[in-house]
Amino acid sequence: MAKILLVDDSMSMRAFVRSALVANPAVLGDDGEVVEAAGGFEALRLLPRGPYELVITDINMPDVNGLELVQFMRKSDQHKNTPIILISTQKAQRDKDRGLRLGANVYIEKPFTADALCAEAIRQLGRDG
Amino acid sequence: MTDGIDKAREEFFSEAQELIEMFSRNLLALDEQGIGAADPSIINEAFRAVHTLKSLAGLFNATEMGRVSHTLEDVLDRLRLGRLKASPDVLDVLFAAVDCYGAMLAAERGEEGLNQPQIEKLMGVLGTLGESAVEEAPDQMAFDLEPGLLAVLTEYEEHRLKTNMDAGQALFRIRVRFDLATIDKALEDVKAKAKPHGEIITYLPTGDAPSADAIELDLLMASSSSLEQLEAALGGTDLTITAIPRISQASASTGISSLSTHALGTSSFAAVGEETAGSTVAVGDNPRTEPPVNAELNVPAVPMLRSVADTVRVDIRKLDGLMNVVGELAIVKSALNRLGDRLRNTQDRELRREVSRIQRSFERRLSELQDGILEVRMVTLGQLFDRLSRVVRQISRDMGKEIRLVVTGAQTEIDKLLVEELGDPLMHIIRNSIDHGIESAEQRKAIGKPVAGTIALNAYQKGNHVVIQIEDDGQGVNEAAVVERAVRAGHLAANEVEMLSRAEALGLIFLPGLSTREQAGEYSGRGVGMDIVKTNINKLGGIIDIQSEYSIGTQLVITLPITLAIVNALLIRLLGRTFALPLSSVAEALMFDEKLVRTVDGREVMTLRGSTLVLCRLDRFFELKEPALPHEGPRYKSVVVATMGARRLGLVVDDLLGQQDIVVKGLGPTLRHVRGFAGASELGDQRVALVLDAGAIIEEALAGHDAVTTMRARPS
Numbered sequence: 143m144a145k146i147l148l149v150d151d152s153m154s155m156r157a158f159v160r161s162a163l164v165a166n167p168a169v170l171g172d173d174g175e176v177v178e179a180a181g182g183f184e185a186l187r188l189l190p191r192g193p194y195e196l197v198i199t200d201i202n203m204p205d206v207n208g209l210e211l212v213q214f215m216r217k218s219d220q221h222k223n224t225p226i227i228l229i230s231t232q233k234a235q236r237d238k239d240r241g242l243r244l245g246a247n248v249y250i251e252k253p254f255t256a257d258a259l260c261a262e263a264i265r266q267l268g269r270d271g
Numbered sequence: 272m273t274d275g276i277d278k279a280r281e282e283f284f285s286e287a288q289e290l291i292e293m294f295s296r297n298l299l300a301l302d303e304q305g306i307g308a309a310d311p312s313i314i315n316e317a318f319r320a321v322h323t324l325k326s327l328a329g330l331f332n333a334t335e336m337g338r339v340s341h342t343l344e345d346v347l348d349r350l351r352l353g354r355l356k357a358s359p360d361v362l363d364v365l366f367a368a369v370d371c372y373g374a375m376l377a378a379e380r381g382e383e384g385l386n387q388p389q390i391e392k393l394m395g396v397l398g399t400l401g402e403s404a405v406e407e408a409p410d411q412m413a414f415d416l417e418p419g420l421l422a423v424l425t426e427y428e429e430h431r432l433k434t435n436m437d438a439g440q441a442l443f444r445i446r447v448r449f450d451l452a453t454i455d456k457a458l459e460d461v462k463a464k465a466k467p468h469g470e471i472i473t474y475l476p477t478g479d480a481p482s483a484d485a486i487e488l489d490l491l492m493a494s495s496s497s498l499e500q501l502e503a504a505l506g507g508t509d510l511t512i513t514a515i516p517r518i519s520q521a522s523a524s525t526g527i528s529s530l531s532t533h534a535l536g537t538s539s540f541a542a543v544g545e546e547t548a549g550s551t552v553a554v555g556d557n558p559r560t561e562p563p564v565n566a567e568l569n570v571p572a573v574p575m576l577r578s579v580a581d582t583v584r585v586d587i588r589k590l591d592g593l594m595n596v597v598g599e600l601a602i603v604k605s606a607l608n609r610l611g612d613r614l615r616n617t618q619d620r621e622l623r624r625e626v627s628r629i630q631r632s633f634e635r636r637l638s639e640l641q642d643g644i645l646e647v648r649m650v651t652l653g654q655l656f657d658r659l660s661r662v663v664r665q666i667s668r669d670m671g672k673e674i675r676l677v678v679t680g681a682q683t684e685i686d687k688l689l690v691e692e693l694g695d696p697l698m699h700i701i702r703n704s705i706d707h708g709i710e711s712a713e714q715r716k717a718i719g720k721p722v723a724g725t726i727a728l729n730a731y732q733k734g735n736h737v738v739i740q741i742e743d744d745g746q747g748v749n750e751a752a753v754v755e756r757a758v759r760a761g762h763l764a765a766n767e768v769e770m771l772s773r774a775e776a777l778g779l780i781f782l783p784g785l786s787t788r789e790q791a792g793e794y795s796g797r798g799v800g801m802d803i804v805k806t807n808i809n810k811l812g813g814i815i816d817i818q819s820e821y822s823i824g825t826q827l828v829i830t831l832p833i834t835l836a837i838v839n840a841l842l843i844r845l846l847g848r849t850f851a852l853p854l855s856s857v858a859e860a861l862m863f864d865e866k867l868v869r870t871v872d873g874r875e876v877m878t879l880r881g882s883t884l885v886l887c888r889l890d891r892f893f894e895l896k897e898p899a900l901p902h903e904g905p906r907y908k909s910v911v912v913a914t915m916g917a918r919r920l921g922l923v924v925d926d927l928l929g930q931q932d933i934v935v936k937g938l939g940p941t942l943r944h945v946r947g948f949a950g951a952s953e954l955g956d957q958r959v960a961l962v963l964d965a966g967a968i969i970e971e972a973l974a975g976h977d978a979v980t981t982m983r984a985r986p987s
Binding site: 157158160186190204207209213214217218230231236240252 | 278279282283287319322323326327328329331335422423425426455459474475488
């Protein structure tokens with residue numbers, strides 16, 4: 143089973159990502175789940191309830207931003223190897239670069255399709271073969 | 272999948288709506304504070320709203336919304352980074368974008384087609400704003416900050432850091448430890464205490480939490496207060512504040528790449544700085560040297576007041592569903608009460624006591640449940656008032672009139688459904704005020720009024736009603752012209768004019784056909800579709816009153832019930848039939864005595880504590896004939912004093928049957944237009960009662976319409 147932490151301050155974005163992940167059985171497996179956090183702080187609160195097999199996070203959030211979350215996870219023993227997908231805009235090259243340097247695995251640019259997201263999730267979960 | 276996506280799309284609509292409203296609120300705040308001098312976090316919040324709208328538009332294939340957001344985001348990004356000079360003209364364009372968003376969202380919902388010319392016009396103007404960008408000179412970091420911290424700052428945060436540095440603010444690192452269980456509240460607490468002292472630039476988790484239930488954060492704060500002052504303001508056991516020293520000009524000129532991390536000692540920043548040292552240096556330099564034209568977009572970590580995590584969005588129809596269940600339970604309650612009544616004669620006292628206890632407990636819980644659901648339905652009038660502020664701004668600019676809008680009572684709460692329906696009537700009224708009520712600047716100067724006209728919007732709760740007042744200091748209604756117009760339109764005969772009271776004359780303005788735009792100017796212009804306004808307010812179970820003094824101003828007062836979902840009603844009997852009258856419009860009920868009835872001006876009245884109360888025999892009012900069943904019980908035993916706003920009417924009924932909570936259901940399309948009835952309700956013993964619409968009855972019986980029709984009916 144896959145337990146995925148989804149961090150985004152936009153409710154619509156979370157609803158979209160969740161519906162995409164849930165609809166694709168190859169992502170979650172039989173009894174996987176998507177745990178939602180409405181921001182960096184909530185993610186910090188939910189992380190200890192892991193482990194998560196994958197974290198998908200927006201960069202641009204109030205308070206604790208996605209970059210800070212990545213840095214925090216990479217420093218923690220529990221989460222240093224958890225794959226992280228950053229959600230970012232096409233233009234924010236600087237933030238994407240910073241995110242990768244801080245230890246995020248990959249970024250996906252908004253807007254993206256459900257298929258593209260699932261393909262990336264499957265790759266990060268190591269289910270692509 | 273389809274379900275999930277549909278649901279996601281629904282979320283999209285409501286979130287987009289909220290974002291547009293937030294954007295609009297930000298613009299109003301900018302306008303109020305003066306766009307040049309406004310709190311930087313407001314521009315940033317506006318940027319965030321548009322940024323999120325852009326992402327959503329992309330996901331949900333709202334192409335045009337995405338295109339507009341993209342350009343708008345650029346403009347706002349330049350504004351917040353200080354690369355575009357803030358001016359009232361820019362603000363005008365941003366306000367135009369709010370309207371455009373509204374139209375685009377409606378188009379996405381399929382409510383109307385896309386207004387392409389509006390979009391192109393906006394895009395054109397936005398394009399010219401983008402070109403006039405002011406470039407910001409690259410600058411050096413003047414504080415002893417570790418690269419590890421700089422690596423996680425977004426571009427906006429860097430900009431705020433620099434702006435604060437330029438303003439000579441000192442930098443502090445506040446290390447706070449939070450209990451995970453209470454972090455939201457604790458954080459808001461810190462933010463609120465810090466706010467008067469400066470700006471929190473970022474929040475960074477240190478990773479050095481003492482236990483799994485706690486978390487440690489480093490807050491980077493710019494402030495003009497001293498360390499001691501900050502400590503006094505924020506003081507707490509789990510909090511340490513360190514001043515971050517400024518570095519000398521010489522080392523600053525070499526850039527942050529040469530900075531050591533010793534200043535913060537064993538800071539968590541340092542560890543990361545080492546790990547990523549090779550790249551961090553480059554990143555630290557990067558934003559200073561790259562051309563501003565390639566500004567990247569990122570949304571910064573500026574605190575927002577609301578905690579998104581603790582809120583759920585609920586479709587109001589679901590609440591209606593729950594309220595219906597409460598209605599059914601109210602019926603169960605009545606059944607239980609009847610059972611209790613039957614047990615009154617039983618010898619089994621134990622059973623009687625037991626049932627009575629259950630009855631009371633059920634009643635209490637039911638009332639809690641009902642209050643809870645009602646509370647969820649309540650929203651403040653704030654959002655609506657914000658929208659109206661925008662309209663005032665727009666129209667007054669279009670017409671070249673200077674208008675001051677004074678809003679009070681925006682916190683007043685009212686049923687969500689009512690708020691939705693209130694928008695159009697209020698918009699009409701305000702448009703009228705600006706268009707025809709408030710004089711031109713020259714006229715105002717000539718008669719010694721302040722050049723700027725004032726419109727005051729006030730709301731407050733009064734018992735189970737919400738009162739909304741809209742007042743202007745314009746030229747007032749010329750009632751003679753209104754009356755003349757009413758006579759010409761055939762609403763009343765010329766010889767009836769002198770019998771009109773002043774209030775009745777003003778009330779004529781609500782008659783259909785009396786107020787259209789062409790004739791508007793004739794009587795100080797008030798009255799674009801005032802009949803429609805009145806009809807809409809009546810439909811919501813409310814009433815509207817007008818007061819006006821020639822050359823001084825006009826006041827419209829709207830009185831509405833707080834909610835339509837459930838009402839406590841007085842059950843009355845009329846010729847063997849049962850009716851329900853919402854208690855919210857009942858002031859009192861008393862015994863009726865024929866001997867006290869007098870006739871004044873063709874109307875039955877009685878004196879109640881020194882003042883005159885107009886009476887209305889409801890059976891005659893509704894032209895009820897004797898029932899098929901042989902008539903039983905007393906006739907005209909009671910009089911119920913119904914009130915709406917300042918008006919009172921004594922309803923003469925056969926008998927009072929008691930009180931009951933009822934869920935009012937619509938009468939269906941065929942009967943919907945029958946005046947005087949708000950709906951029907953099931954009473955619990957398979958009986959159905961018609962629910963009286965006190966507002967409509969009072970109006971019909973007392974004022975405007977009825978005053979006129981009665982007079983016409985009278986032989987003259």
